[in-house]
Amino acid sequence: QKEVEQNSGPLSVPEGAIASLNCTYSDRGSQSFFWYRQYSGKSPELIMSIYSNGDKEDGRFTAQLNKASQYVSLLIRDSQPSDSATYLCAVPQGGKLIFGQGTELSVKP
Amino acid sequence: EAQVTQNPRYLITVTGKKLTVTCSQNMNHEYMSWYRQDPGLGLRQIYYSMNVEVTDKGDVPEGYKVSRKEKRNFPLILESPSPNQTSLYFCASSLAGGASVYEQYFGPGTRLTVT
Numbered sequence: 270q271k272e273v274e275q276n277s278g279p280l281s282v283p284e285g286a287i288a289s290l291n292c293t294y295s296d297r298g299s300q301s302f303f304w305y306r307q308y309s310g311k312s313p314e315l316i317m318s319i320y321s322n323g324d325k326e327d328g329r330f331t332a333q334l335n336k337a338s339q340y341v342s343l344l345i346r347d348s349q350p351s352d353s354a355t356y357l358c359a360v361p362q363g364g365k366l367i368f369g370q371g372t373e374l375s376v377k378p
Numbered sequence: 379e380a381q382v383t384q385n386p387r388y389l390i391t392v393t394g395k396k397l398t399v400t401c402s403q404n405m406n407h408e409y410m411s412w413y414r415q416d417p418g419l420g421l422r423q424i425y426y427s428m429n430v431e432v433t434d435k436g437d438v439p440e441g442y443k444v445s446r447k448e449k450r451n452f453p454l455i456l457e458s459p460s461p462n463q464t465s466l467y468f469c470a471s472s473l474a475g476g477a478s479v480y481e482q483y484f485g486p487g488t489r490l491t492v493t
Contacts, residue, residue, distance in 0.1 A: 301477040312468055312484035313421065320477060357421065361480050364428060365436050366411070370420040 272296065273360050275369035283377050288345040290372045292358030295339070302334060302341045305357040307371065313357055317343060348376045380405045382485035384469050390491045391459055399454045399488050401469030408474035410452035411436070411482065412444065414465040421468070427452055428474060459492040466490075 282288045301320045305313040319325045319332040331344040355371040382403045411426035423436030427446040443455040470482040
């Protein structure tokens with residue numbers, strides 16, 4: 270089992286819809302979780318971090334964490350074509366940061 | 379402007395010819411790291427450094443060297459590059475202290491081709 274798993278997609282949603290991106294992790298001891306966004310040809314940028322069970326909202330983005338089930342998700346409300354990118358889930362392991370392979374999101378106008 | 383810079387941005391080289399990719403940050407960050415990104419394999423950590431003179435292996439350190447003599451710089455050295463090191467390389471930095479270490483700022487990337 271990979272340490273951090275994501276569906277590679279592509280996930281296609283219409284403009285204005287809710288995009289739901291999921292990530293599962295194997296280390297039950299993980300305490301913090303991160304979502305990075307990577308536009309095609311660009312470098313990753315941090316968009317959300319979450320440390321405790323439940324929801325964390327930041328504008329149109331909501332991160333959800335369920336430690337018992339070992340999954341973390343990212344919801345994007347009112348999706349825009351500018352949200353089209355690859356979303357990377359990342360989980361720390363010691364001093365290292367382990368990334369999932371990323372989910373490609375395409376928002377169609 | 380707060381940033382992480384990498385040089386060169388693009389490099390084509392031949393097998394066995396030593397090369398260095400430089401990374402510099404102007405945010406006074408303690409933590410710096412190198413990643414490589416390959417299709418189907420995602421983003422994988424090569425080496426990281428918690429502070430000056432402190433470096434540790436990531437998941438794929440074979441064939442690479444790093445040094446951290448100054449806080450702002452973290453060069454990646456390929457002593458004898460091979461074609462399987464053809465990849466897109468990213469440098470990243472962050473503040474030390476708890477989970478802040480993982481809130482990383484990435485450089486623009488270096489695309490390396492080894493023939």
